Amino acid sequence: MVSRIRRFSRAALAAVASAALLACIPAPSPAQQPASLPVARYRDAARRIIAAAMADTLAYSRLATMTDTYGSRLSGSPGLERAINWVLARMQDDSLTNVRGEPVMVPHWVRGAESATLVSPRAWTLHMLGLGGSVGTPPGGITAPVLVVNSFDDLAAHAAEAKGRIVLFDSPFPTDVPPMEGYRRNVAYRGGAASAAARVGAVAALIRSVTPHSQQTPHTGSLRYADGVPEIPSAALSVEDAELLHRMQDRGEPVVVTLRMQARTLPDVPSRNVVAELRGSEQPDQVVVLGGHIDSWDVGEGAMDDAGGAFAAWEAVRIIKALGLRPRRTLRVVMWVNEENGGRGGRAYRDQHLAELPNTVAAMESDNGVFRPDGFRFQGTPAGLEAARQIGSLLAGMGAGTVTAGDGEADVGPIVREGVPGFALNVDDATYFWYHHTDADMMTVINRDDFRRCIAAMAVMAYVLADLPDPLPRHP
């Protein structure tokens, strides 16, 4: 998860539009108002699904095998393609239907060797990660005095001092708001530091990693270069090291850093969205989409962000099938590609399935980690929200039944904006950003029982959405 925030100018506007949709649409007319849904008839199925999910071991085992074996899966990497092949083969093993990779051209950024070294006032190897999409430095690196600023405004106030320097934005992650809101505010520095610094003549831009907690942990993620501004190298330092340089500047010490980055962007390469289905028994052309993204950053093994979400959706469908619970409509697992640095998978899915979108009755994504779920964030009409809440009541017993209007995840965004009701699995994200886009995004983050709860929640919600007599009302 991240793109919906990174692509502020578009996704944020869409989110606002979506919220406005819910707020401003008049109350549904009686014809639109969902009658009390026949949720009671699904109690037994829900109980069986939850029991199977809470006893599940296959999904964790597969998640570990895939992430441990292929490692991180940045768009363009061989590991991503091998991981996709492995998943497709296992989906065939599960006897899912229409198992396929749908072609998507993806960007191909490579990190290469990189380092940042404090040269003055003392030698120290800084804990850093280059930002995705960054250009590299010359082979000998860039050695320059550092200007530390608190914010974009602070840079504006010290613009005259920036020329020829490496600018470091030491802007702390707000911790007086929920983590997602803190991220939303703080990530502007990751995206915008390079061009803001370049505009005032800086030779490189560093940021304090976007996180509320650090153990010398640098966090990567995408930057975006503004049009018409020189593209300068940009990297994230750990919180500790950003604060170290800030204190040194505050004491009047000359802070000099050498930044070396071999980062470069190669031509686009072909990749794939992963798709597999459990065909519906009565209306197979009507589809409930559920998934996560298969790509990750090129650090750690991308277990949390987002193999866990993608595999939870997959296991949800596999369990429904294994229980013999074939719903009226089709359940379609989608593992989108290139969520992290392009969003090409989500847009390609929309474009390739455009004719089918009127029959796509819901689109669900898990991309906030498979931590303990409490329910779903819903994007759609008030009547759709009410219907989703009624279905959510089947998950109340396991504490995962709360459905609220709220932001959706990135990959389903393109089809939700076409009118498909959207569901985002909502989890306890208290520690999500500790690991986000770091080398610590490993299987260790995955709690087996919380993962099982995520599988159960997605399975029950998706199954009922796919089996109800009538689909959810759509937004315009």
Next chain:
Amino acid sequence: MVSRIRRFSRAALAAVASAALLACIPAPSPAQQPASLPVARYRDAARRIIAAAMADTLAYSRLATMTDTYGSRLSGSPGLERAINWVLARMQDDSLTNVRGEPVMVPHWVRGAESATLVSPRAWTLHMLGLGGSVGTPPGGITAPVLVVNSFDDLAAHAAEAKGRIVLFDSPFPTDVPPMEGYRRNVAYRGGAASAAARVGAVAALIRSVTPHSQQTPHTGSLRYADGVPEIPSAALSVEDAELLHRMQDRGEPVVVTLRMQARTLPDVPSRNVVAELRGSEQPDQVVVLGGHIDSWDVGEGAMDDAGGAFAAWEAVRIIKALGLRPRRTLRVVMWVNEENGGRGGRAYRDQHLAELPNTVAAMESDNGVFRPDGFRFQGTPAGLEAARQIGSLLAGMGAGTVTAGDGEADVGPIVREGVPGFALNVDDATYFWYHHTDADMMTVINRDDFRRCIAAMAVMAYVLADLPDPLPRHP
């Protein structure tokens, strides 16, 4: 802090003996029973001390300057000696008395370049730190198949498979007990892995880092080689990487690692305990010792372990002096050297001050981080404990007044075992082991207000101990 646990065979026995002392000594006779101490007369002084400490900025500023400027301070390193020189100069600035470095010969272990690389089943750079005191590998490193075990018992059960292998002990930090107890149990692997593995023919030993929480964070610390057993290289992996290798073995995958370590032990070198005094007004030959250790591991900047504790003691005395509160007895700040990998400073202090120990009325150390304090752990007689509790009442208002019988810190151990009543500042150590002996032991860990509370608690307790009409009763 760590030595009291690491040197299990001696310090642990001493701790047991100390606990037995409190448990078994008969209740004091009326002559020994402290009358109700004249604590009330110190209320105004305590109030002034606390107010000054809670408004203090100098200690934090000095702590940051010293740690940022000289970095980590392992025994034998140039940074340690430069840091000691800087502290001695500032103590002179403070017009403290008898400011001096007392000579101590210290071990000189150097890490050199090091790495651990997963070769099979896939390439991966492991997150590692060599253990202090380890021998190095041959220049080309050691490449060998890995045997992962859960425990010493598990190794015994698989001893026949260990020959020629690198043994990895993946023993989790117990989290169902307080952190210090979890550490006590888990650290046996850090100390003993190398010799246990060597006994069954292993070529190197790895451990899972001794910590309840990780963000790909390796933790160093001392090992000890058993006599008569080959000395093999030993290093800690991050929790995530230890679990990764364990899962690979469980799946039947051949796990092969290349370990490269240039570690070596050089001849002992001279260093110093740092000492400074506020001389007593009436009985200057009677002394209250308070301090922490100036050395650290060779990672991070040793801000938490233990520059914070040492500087809290220093600032406590400086504040008392600045307030014009000269106690009857002498307050002596001691910053011991070589706590981390030898304990030479604590023993040298005892040996150099042996004649003076009967007049040393208390010895206080902070070495568990300068997190929020709740009081002190006391080592001594029941009457001494009761007296300490009465003094603690002066700190109840700030929540730092609880005095319990309990383990002392390492550096004061040698003189506490000679009969000096011991005080260990007791803090909220919930996150202490997250940062312990890692590159993340930086100023970022230090919370300004908690640090001020530590200064206040040490200052009030030390001042009253130094000014009471009678010293605390001593144990035999």
